[in-house]
Amino acid sequence: MNQNIKNELRSIVGRDYFLDTPNELYVYSYDATPLYQAMPDAVVIPSSVEEIAAIMKVASQHRIPIVSRGSGTNLCGGTVPVEGGIVLNMNRLNTFKEIDQDNLTATFEPGVITADVHKAVEAVGLFYPPDPGSMRISTMGGNVAECAGGMRGLKYGVTKDYIMGLEAVLPNGDVLRVGGKNAKDVAGYDVTKLLVGSEGTLAVITEITAKLLPLPETKQTMVAYYNDLTDAARSVQRIIASKIIPATLEFLDQETMIVVEDFAHIGLPLDMKAMLIIEQDGTQLQVEHDIARIADICRAEGAAEVRMAQTAEEGASLMAARRSALSALARVKPTTILEDATVPRANLAAMVEQVNLVAKKYDLQICTFGHAGDGNLHPTCLTDERDKGEIHRVEQAFEEIFHAAIKLGGTITGEHGVGMAKADYLDLKVGPVGMDVMRRIKEAFDPHGIMNPGKIFAKSSRRRVVVNHGCGCGHTGEHEHGTEQADK
């Protein structure tokens, strides 16, 4: 990037918001997805849609890559500037514009933190359900770009299900406004939903209007422990087939339970092979009714013990234990490799079985936990990246796990996104025709390919798995499944 361009960018945002020293750039060379790293040429920190439009015009004219970024908590290398260019730090666009209690919507800029949306709307009795693991750090812009999921996906869906309107800047600097506050709107193609989950490859999101729900009156948490892992998976299947949709239905296998207990000290029975953490919300009566039925189903399907949280605090501590799973796992070995292969929920037991077979075949330690109700598992390999032989086996193992998920009607990524990490596998899910359609959509928005290049679409063979250092460097607290005690 030459000095003229740098000066142009500086003149748009002001000297303080243009960074290009090596130390400054280094901070933006990685995200929560270790092993992926690349230096940007500049970091620009705009404060308004007008500034972003001006930046995009410069980038477009000179064919400079644009990587928009919030907190960088994604787990797919989504904000690593792999082709250099400009990292667009969106954190100054952090105005919470409005909660509209009549229309049940909230409107805010992309730099607003996810948990702050929760807090703001819950204060007036409303509810924004998506709750990715990184919610205390992640920005809503990032949540929209990656279509963040979380633990309430089973009953409430994911980010996409709540985004009603967007303002976004196109690569050429044009400002697009799509959707709005209308409960029904069929005026043309649904560009809003297309932008959600587009991983910064189509446009820069500059304003978000989200749908809200009434906040459920109460919630209740329970756990069920199992001597046999497939009993737990079958319980999940039976609960759903019995037409009960809990707010949360999480699964931890024994190895995950052991490390979580060591981390969180909540008295988990470590001789058990698996546990389910189940939460239902709604009115008091409905919740009591559902939880009682769920407990019956768990017992009937072989749960060794079923326990209700006696207080809201106990419920919260169980949920916190679940949320700490990845951080806990990350302490065990130097390297923690996490995936999010997902299957239709009825195939959960088959998928867990496949993961265990693959772990045995490649002689690896793979712990599995995740959003069982969604079929969204997080098989997590505890390893050491310095052991090249083992890392090679890990890559082979996850390749087999992806194939197994696809064979079971699943997908390569349930909630982390494609980014760089899954780009080589996207064709497994969508096939050559799907790849071609997606490439053409990409070109329709971004004819010069400047928007987050190297993401979603594979250019060449790369490292294929997401590796998290378990070295206490703080990264484990920054990603989708991070601890609530993240050190930042």
Added chain:
Amino acid sequence: MNQNIKNELRSIVGRDYFLDTPNELYVYSYDATPLYQAMPDAVVIPSSVEEIAAIMKVASQHRIPIVSRGSGTNLCGGTVPVEGGIVLNMNRLNTFKEIDQDNLTATFEPGVITADVHKAVEAVGLFYPPDPGSMRISTMGGNVAECAGGMRGLKYGVTKDYIMGLEAVLPNGDVLRVGGKNAKDVAGYDVTKLLVGSEGTLAVITEITAKLLPLPETKQTMVAYYNDLTDAARSVQRIIASKIIPATLEFLDQETMIVVEDFAHIGLPLDMKAMLIIEQDGTQLQVEHDIARIADICRAEGAAEVRMAQTAEEGASLMAARRSALSALARVKPTTILEDATVPRANLAAMVEQVNLVAKKYDLQICTFGHAGDGNLHPTCLTDERDKGEIHRVEQAFEEIFHAAIKLGGTITGEHGVGMAKADYLDLKVGPVGMDVMRRIKEAFDPHGIMNPGKIFAKSSRRRVVVNHGCGCGHTGEHEHGTEQADK
């Protein structure tokens, strides 16, 4: 279309499923949107995705327009073959493939009738919420193409919210499979949601996988009558703002009540200025609780009378009366002009007021009813298309109504689609940047412009409103708001 091409098409589907006599073509020259009519060159009735792929290759090679069509119940001229070409009658693809009770999904071909989906899934205790007025006649392929709405949109959303996976044939004959049964899936762009509501302009839908919910345990219907129309609108606003989301919240003004009563004889108090029909579903206790609170709110906001349906039959007859509104209106005058301008629900009162002002200004009889909870109104003008002067005033009036909706943060079409009828107004909602993005998406899928040409994107000035004959010709039974006694 020359004989060689006709022979090619005949050889694909067989002689019986290729139509090209004037009488046969005439049937496919219009849909439920009168005043729009154009003859196709041929009608082809395929039985499989393979046949459709072969047809698309022929059409692509010779640049022949393709208009896919189910029952033709749309209200935007969406299936009128305005540039000739092939009408693809999808009714032979009508296999109901599967109800998956573990994953809560149903998979079927596009020719399956909407109400048959309701019946099939309700028989096993499941629920597919979207219920467009035409549901007894409309096909699911049409519902997906238009993103059909209905009376349960307030609580349950629209077609888009339930489509998880699609198979579709692209203009070049490639078969695309997107989405599936996964509750979470972020593998690339969400092409599934993009195809829903794309009005046949991108691809031909050949298989649909829909999300199902548990069937609510029970439901309860109530009505509230008002001496003042704005009291009714304010009640709607207060109900939602009180964080109660009824399954259905419908509005009828006095003029609509009068004609509905004349049609359905259910004892409506015709001195009232407006009524709300409200239905809540869920568990018995929850429903009782919500209905009691809603009744309190209606009374507090000035309802002259609030009445609970005493039996399920009485509830059903009230809902049927609402569903008969358009058919009832259509009997009054020779021509019934119906619109679906939609606003954020908090602006309902302001919108109703605007409609009344416009009606007065242009000296027109406009009755208003619709999905109040969604802000999705159906201002309906009773007129006579032979009176050119009045029709001209009608067009001016609706143009003003669209502008008023946009000014109130609304949209030009809540659930009918753009098609030909609203093409001239789409830029009002999405602006030049939105139009440009949509055009580029269109080109990405359909570079030769053969998919339902003349829809969504305005080419030239056309007649601007949807006119329904109230002549008893049967059309009124075929569209979105048709009677349940439709004569076919």
